[in-house]
Amino acid sequence: MSETLAAGAVKEIPPKTADLSAWYTAACLKAELVSYSPVRGCVVLRPYGFGLWENLQKHLDERFKATGHENAYFPLLIPESLLIREAEHVEGFAPEVAWVTQGGSEELTERLAVRPTSEAIIGTMYAQWVESYRDLPILINQWANVVRWEKATRPFLRTMEFLWQEGHTAHASADEAREETLKILELYRDFAENVAAVPVYYGRKSSSERFPGAVETFSIEALMPDGKALQSGTSHDLGQNFAKAYGIKFVDVDQTIKHAYTTSWGVSWRMLGGLIMVHGDDRGLRIPPKMAPLEAVLVPIVRSNDDRAIDACVQLGNELREAGFRVRVDARDAQPGWKYSEWDLRGVPVRIELGPRDVDAQAAVLARRDRGKGDPGQRQSVAYAQIPGVLHALLDDIQRSLFAEAKSFLDAHTFTTSDRDEFVELCRTRAGMVDIAWCERPQCEAQVKAETTATSRVLRPLGETGLTCVACGEPAKTKAYFAQSY
RNA sequence: CGGGGCGUAGCUCAGCUUGGUUAGAGCGUCGCGUUUGGGACGCGAAGGCCGCACGUUCGAAUCGUGUCGCCCCGACCA
Numbered sequence: 001m002s003e004t005l006a007a008g009a010v011k012e013i014p015p016k017t018a019d020l021s022a023w024y025t026a027a028c029l030k031a032e033l034v035s036y037s038p039v040r041g042c043v044v045l046r047p048y049g050f051g052l053w054e055n056l057q058k059h060l061d062e063r064f065k066a067t068g069h070e071n072a073y074f075p076l077l078i079p080e081s082l083l084i085r086e087a088e089h090v091e092g093f094a095p096e097v098a099w100v101t102q103g104g105s106e107e108l109t110e111r112l113a114v115r116p117t118s119e120a121i122i123g124t125m126y127a128q129w130v131e132s133y134r135d136l137p138i139l140i141n142q143w144a145n146v147v148r149w150e151k152a153t154r155p156f157l158r159t160m161e162f163l164w165q166e167g168h169t170a171h172a173s174a175d176e177a178r179e180e181t182l183k184i185l186e187l188y189r190d191f192a193e194n195v196a197a198v199p200v201y202y203g204r205k206s207s208s209e210r211f212p213g214a215v216e217t218f219s220i221e222a223l224m225p226d227g228k229a230l231q232s233g234t235s236h237d238l239g240q241n242f243a244k245a246y247g248i249k250f251v252d253v254d255q256t257i258k259h260a261y262t263t264s265w266g267v268s269w270r271m272l273g274g275l276i277m278v279h280g281d282d283r284g285l286r287i288p289p290k291m292a293p294l295e296a297v298l299v300p301i302v303r304s305n306d307d308r309a310i311d312a313c314v315q316l317g318n319e320l321r322e323a324g325f326r327v328r329v330d331a332r333d334a335q336p337g338w339k340y341s342e343w344d345l346r347g348v349p350v351r352i353e354l355g356p357r358d359v360d361a362q363a364a365v366l367a368r369r370d371r372g373k374g375d376p377g378q379r380q381s382v383a384y385a386q387i388p389g390v391l392h393a394l395l396d397d398i399q400r401s402l403f404a405e406a407k408s409f410l411d412a413h414t415f416t417t418s419d420r421d422e423f424v425e426l427c428r429t430r431a432g433m434v435d436i437a438w439c440e441r442p443q444c445e446a447q448v449k450a451e452t453t454a455t456s457r458v459l460r461p462l463g464e465t466g467l468t469c470v471a472c473g474e475p476a477k478t479k480a481y482f483a484q485s486y
Numbered sequence: 487c488g489g490g491g492c493g494u495a496g497c498u499c500a501g502c503u504u505g506g507u508u509a510g511a512g513c514g515u516c517g518c519g520u521u522u523g524g525g526a527c528g529c530g531a532a533g534g535c536c537g538c539a540c541g542u543u544c545g546a547a548u549c550g551u552g553u554c555g556c557c558c559c560g561a562c563c564a
Contacts (some may be wrong), residue, residue: 019558020530021559022558025556036555076547092563095563096562096563146564150563151561151562151563152560152562158563158564162564164564168563183545219564230564231564232564233564234564267564270564271539294536299523302522303523304522334525335521335525337524338524338527341524341525353520353524357523373524410525434533457526479551486564
C-alpha cells in the first residue's frame with residue numbers, strides 16, 4: 001500500500017501566486033511538515049511539523065494558565081448512549097463519526113464513538129463532579145486528537161484525525177459563561193495576531209454556522225491569499241443545553257438546584273495551515289519567529305584547506321543556544337546554496353552564514369528569510385559580540401513585519417459595500433472579506449450562498465440604525481463579513 | 487458523494503493517439519577527482535515486473551473493465 005501512496009504524492013512546489021492549493025500541499029510535504037499515512041485522509045506530523053505544533057501548544061498553554069485554566073485528559077472512546085444525549089449535537093456530528101463495533105473477537109453490545117469532540121464525555125464527568133456553586137467554575141482544557149470522517153482532506157486544514165486543544169468550562173451563571181466565551185475569543189485573537197502573525201476578524205457566527213448544540217458561537221477568521229476565509233478558532237457559549245443533556249446540576253447560593261452554564265472552545269492544527277498559506281512565498285514557507293521550530297540556522301562556508309568556519313559555527317551555535325535561541329548548525333557536506341534554498345523552503349526566519357572571510361573578521365552574515373533575495377536589507381555582516389542582540393532585534397522585526405504584511409493584505413482585501421450587485425460580484429470573484437449591513441436571516445444567507453458560494457464569516461455590532469440588508473433589503477440587524485471559505 | 491485531471495527510476499516528467507527488440511531524459515543517489523559566499527564540474531556506476539487486478543491480443547506502459555491512491559473544483563464540515 002505504501003508504494004502506491006508514494007506515487008505522484010510529492011511534487012515540486014508550483015508558484016504560490018499561480019495556484020495556492022497546489023502550492024500549499026506541495027509546500028507542506030516538501031518542507032517535511034507532514035507525510036501522508038497509509039490511512040486515507042490522515043497525515044503523519046513529522047518532527048519539523050511537530051516543532052510548529054509544540055510552539056502553538058506552548059503559547060496557548062501559557063495563555064490558558066494565565067487565565068486560570070488547567071489541563072486534563074478524557075477518553076478517546078465515547079459510548080453511543082452518551083453521545084446521543086444532546087439532540088442537535090448528535091445530529092450535527094452524526095455524518096462524520098467513526099464507530100468501534102468490535103473489541104478483540106467480541107462484538108460490542110454498545111458501539112463506541114471515536115470522539116469527534118468531547119462535550120459528551122466531559123459533560124458526563126462534570127455532572128459527577130459538580131454538587132454546589134462552590135464547585136464552579138470548572139476551567140479545564142485538554143490537548144487531544146479527534147476523528148471526523150471527512151470526505152475531502154488536505155494537510156492541517158481538513159484531516160480525518162487532527163490534533164487540537166478543546167477547553168470545556170462550567171459556570172454558575174449565564175453571564176459568567178458568556179464572559180468566559182468572549183475571554184477565550186480574545187485569547188485566540190491575541191495568539192493568532194501576536195504569535196502566528198495572522199490578522200483575523202472576530203465575532204459571532206450566524207445561526208447556520210453555529211456549533212451544533214451551542215447557544216452562540218464566536219470565531220476568529222483569517223483571510224487566505226486566494227481570497228477564501230479560514231475559520232481558525234472557535235469559542236462556544238453552550239448555555240444550559242449540554243448541562244441539561246448531561247445532568248450538570250448544582251445547588252446555588254439561593255438553595256435552589258440549577259443547571260450549570262457551559263462553554264467549549266478549540267484551536268486545531270488548522271491554524272498551522274493558515275499560517276503557512278498566509279506567510280509563504282514562491283520559495284516556500286515563511287514562519288513567524290515565535291512559531292518557528294528553529295529561529296536561525298547556521299551555515300558554515302567551507303573552502304578546501306579551510307574548514308575553520310565549522311568550528312566557528314558550532315561555537316556560535318552553542319553561545320546562541322545558551323542565550324535561549326532555537327538554532328541549528330547545518331554542517332552537512334553540501335553546497336551552501338543548496339542549504340540556503342532548503343532552509344528557505346522550511347521557513348527558518350534567519351540564516352547565519354559564516355565563512356573564512358567572516359572568521360578572519362570575527363563576524364557573520366545574518367540573512368532574513370522574509371525579504372526577497374535582491375533586497376538590500378536582507379543580509380548584514382555582524383561582529384560576533386553583537387550577534388545575540390542583533391538576532392533578537394531581527395527576530396522581533398521579522399515577527400512584526402510578517403504581521404504587518406498580512407494585515408495590509410487583509411485590509412486591502414476587505415470591502416465595504418451597500419450595493420447588492422457589487423456585493424454579489426465581490427463574493428463571487430472571491431475578492432476577500434465583504435463587509436455589509438445584514439438582516440441575519442438564514443434564508444437570506446442560503447440565498448447568498450446559492451448565488452455566490454459565499455457565507456457569513458463573522459457578525460459584528462452594527463453602528464448605525466435604520467439600515468437595510470445589502471443582500472435582501474430587509475431591515476439590517478448586524479454588520480457581517482461575507483466570504484467564501486475553507 | 488458528483489465533475490475534471492493524474493499514477494512510468496528517489497524527484498520532475500517524456501513515451502500511450504496509431505500495441506511490436508532489452509522502457510527513456512533531466513535532476514538526485516553512489517564511487518573517484520577537482521570544487522564550495524545563492525541549488526558546482528568531469529569521468530564512471532547503480533536504480534523501474536510502467537499503482538494494482540482482470541480482460542482483449544501471437545504480443546500491453548500503450549487498448550478495455552474494475553479497483554486503490556493522489557491533485558483540482560463542487561457539496562459537506564473546523
